[in-house]
Amino acid sequence: LLCLRMVELEAVKVEQYIRGLAKSIRGDVTSSQPATINGAVRLAYQLAGQLIQDKADEATEGEKRKGESNREGRGDNRHEHNRRQNQRR
Numbered sequence: 452l453l454c455l456r457m458v459e460l461e462a463v464k465v466e467q468y469i470r471g472l473a474k475s476i477r478g479d480v481t482s483s484q485p486a487t488i489n490g491a492v493r494l495a496y497q498l499a500g501q502l503i504q505d506k507a508d509e510a511t512e513g514e515k516r517k518g519e520s521n522r523e524g525r526g527d528n529r530h531e532h533n534r535r536q537n538q539r540r
Contacts, residue, residue, distance in 0.1 A: 465485055465488050465491045473499075475502060479494070
């Protein structure tokens with residue numbers, strides 16, 4: 452009886468932990484059906500790390516695109532400005 456009770460308590464801990472996770476991670480952790488709280492925590496930690504890395508990569512890509520278009524625009528303006536300066540001389 453003691454073993455069954457311990458397993459039930461562990462399952463309750465896992466269930467409660469999963470309920471507190473972000474929605475984007477919750478489904479993946481639930482579908483893996485971790486047997487222990489440690490397994491659930493490890494998986495959630497890995498998934499959160501991947502999610503953070505993916506978001507950072509997306510932000511970096513967005514900044515690169517913005518920077519490229521800004522540089523091109525600034526370069527064209529400088530060229531026009533220099534050409535006007537040369538024409539005045």
